[in-house]
Amino acid sequence: MTSVIVVRGVRPLGGDARDLVIADGTIAAVAPAGGGERTGVVAEAAAGSADGTRPAPLVVDATGLVALPGLVDLHTHLREPGREDAETVDSGTRAAALGGYTTVFAMANTDPVADTAGVVEQVWRLGQDAGHCDVRPVGAVTRGLAGERLAELGAMASSAAAVRMFSDDGHCVSDALLMRRALEYVKAFDGVIAQHAEEPRLTAGAQMNEGAMAARLGLPGWPAVAEEAIIARDALLTGHVGSRLHICHVSTAGSVELIRWAKAKGWRVTAEVTPHHLLLTEELVASYDPVYKVNPPLRTEADTEALRAGLADGTIDCVATDHAPHASEDKETEWAAARPGMLGLETALSIVIQTMVETGRLDWAGVADRMALAPARIGAVADMPRDPASFAQVGVPATLTLLDPEARRVIDPLAVASRSSNTPYGGRTLPGAIRATFLRGRPTVLDGKII
Ligand SMILES: NC(=O)N[C@@H](CC(=O)O)C(=O)O
Ligand SMILES: [Zn+2]
Numbered sequence: 001m002t003s004v005i006v007v008r009g010v011r012p013l014g015g016d017a018r019d020l021v022i023a024d025g026t027i028a029a030v031a032p033a034g035g036g037e038r039t040g041v042v043a044e045a046a047a048g049s050a051d052g053t054r055p056a057p058l059v060v061d062a063t064g065l066v067a068l069p070g071l072v073d074l075h076t077h078l079r080e081p082g083r084e085d086a087e088t089v090d091s092g093t094r095a096a097a098l099g100g101y102t103t104v105f106a107m108a109n110t111d112p113v114a115d116t117a118g119v120v121e122q123v124w125r126l127g128q129d130a131g132h133c134d135v136r137p138v139g140a141v142t143r144g145l146a147g148e149r150l151a152e153l154g155a156m157a158s159s160a161a162a163v164r165m166f167s168d169d170g171h172c173v174s175d176a177l178l179m180r181r182a183l184e185y186v187k188a189f190d191g192v193i194a195q196h197a198e199e200p201r202l203t204a205g206a207q208m209n210e211g212a213m214a215a216r217l218g219l220p221g222w223p224a225v226a227e228e229a230i231i232a233r234d235a236l237l238t239g240h241v242g243s244r245l246h247i248c249h250v251s252t253a254g255s256v257e258l259i260r261w262a263k264a265k266g267w268r269v270t271a272e273v274t275p276h277h278l279l280l281t282e283e284l285v286a287s288y289d290p291v292y293k294v295n296p297p298l299r300t301e302a303d304t305e306a307l308r309a310g311l312a313d314g315t316i317d318c319v320a321t322d323h324a325p326h327a328s329e330d331k332e333t334e335w336a337a338a339r340p341g342m343l344g345l346e347t348a349l350s351i352v353i354q355t356m357v358e359t360g361r362l363d364w365a366g367v368a369d370r371m372a373l374a375p376a377r378i379g380a381v382a383d384m385p386r387d388p389a390s391f392a393q394v395g396v397p398a399t400l401t402l403l404d405p406e407a408r409r410v411i412d413p414l415a416v417a418s419r420s421s422n423t424p425y426g427g428r429t430l431p432g433a434i435r436a437t438f439l440r441g442r443p444t445v446l447d448g449k450i451i
């Protein structure tokens with residue numbers, strides 16, 4: 001039996017209202033809102049069939065909602081295997097679907113580390129079993145994230161998980177020769193190395209952004225140059241070997257300049273920025289509340305401005321959450337002992353609306369590009385259209401999310417889908433709310449709730 005869904009009155013990328021008919025996972029018909037009743041396409045779908053061979057469809061009233069392509073997160077920590085008390089593949093992908101995501105890339109810093117075909121296949125299967133969104137495992141670059149010997153990159157690439165992105169995230173691949181070898185290795189299958197850019201000698205003992213604020217608070221500083229030195233080095237390396245480099249969680253104005261320079265050279269460098277680095281600044285550290293402790297650290301207002309400008313002009317290709325759940329015993333402690341990292345999946349789109357849409361820096365097509373199309377290209381996600389408009393056209397897989405742009409919601413850390421509660425937005429009122437998410441025609445979220 002074919003399952004049919006009729007989405008009424010939705011505005012793809014904020015444009016004119018449309019009725020969409022979804023059948024067998026793909027978009028089967030698109031008509032001006034209400035117009036399909038006259039031409040019969042939507043009316044026929046909405047009626048089901050009299051003889052019962054086709055069931056009455058699910059009708060979703062999407063009046064006033066904006067449709068975007070299903071969001072893609074290149075940087076999620078799902079914590080399984082190893083720290084299932086903080087997050088599981090199931091709980092993390094529920095959070096993802098509720099945030100409008102249909103694909104997440106699961107970082108390799110689990111226990112055991114995702115450095116073999118066995119572990120990446122396990123994570124990939126857990127994602128399939130949970131069914132809330134596609135899970136694409138990221139493989140470790142080095143064995144055990146130890147930075148000494150390359151992991152089994154080829155075996156992970158040819159495994160069922162078909163790994164294309166490799167990262168030691170949490171750690172920097174600081175050895176230049178190892179980084180060069182990794183870049184060379186992944187060229188064979190057009191893979192990409194995602195670098196956590198942090199020169200470890202320059203950040204030993206660091207607790208927050210280096211500068212006047214750190215001096216005032218008496219906390220050891222994490223200088224911008226520790227990030228920028230690695231970006232410059234790796235851009236040169238990737239240019240030299242002709243491979244693909246992706247920079248994780250870019251956090252400084254100087255990094256944006258370096259990436260602009262590398263792209264002008266024609267080198268294959270891409271970059272992501274997190275929602276929290278677009279919005280939050282180091283002033284929050286004055287509270288000594290570890291919910292604001294993150295790596296790289298929150299920076300200055302000038303940095304957030306440069307990051308917003310870089311994302312707007314495409315120097316920074318995409319937004320990635322760096323969703324980093326931590327159990328309360330690892331977070332609710334004194335600043336120096338707390339683990340770095342914050343939740344992101346359920347609030348990312350809201351923060352992008354606040355920092356990029358409401359400020360006039362991106363329209364909905366721009367949001368679709370930076371949160372879905374560009375990350376899909378970087379991570380080699382199949383089935384993503386090449387231009388923002390075509391995700392809601394006849395014949396394409398119905399992988400999309402419906403957003404109420406007028407909604408306002410107050411974030412309650414205890415009411416999130418994630419197993420952890422370390423959101424930095426607790427008590428804040430954020431714009432926008434996801435009402436529904438569809439993965440290849442199957443609803444994963446309806447009425448703002450997990451299916
Ligand atoms: N961002 C963080 O502060 N923490 C991440 C690791 C990382 O992204 O570097 C984590 O795994 O908790
Ligand atoms: Zn990192």
Ligand SMILES: [Zn+2]
Nearest residue numbers: 107169170322
């Ligand atoms: Zn991370």
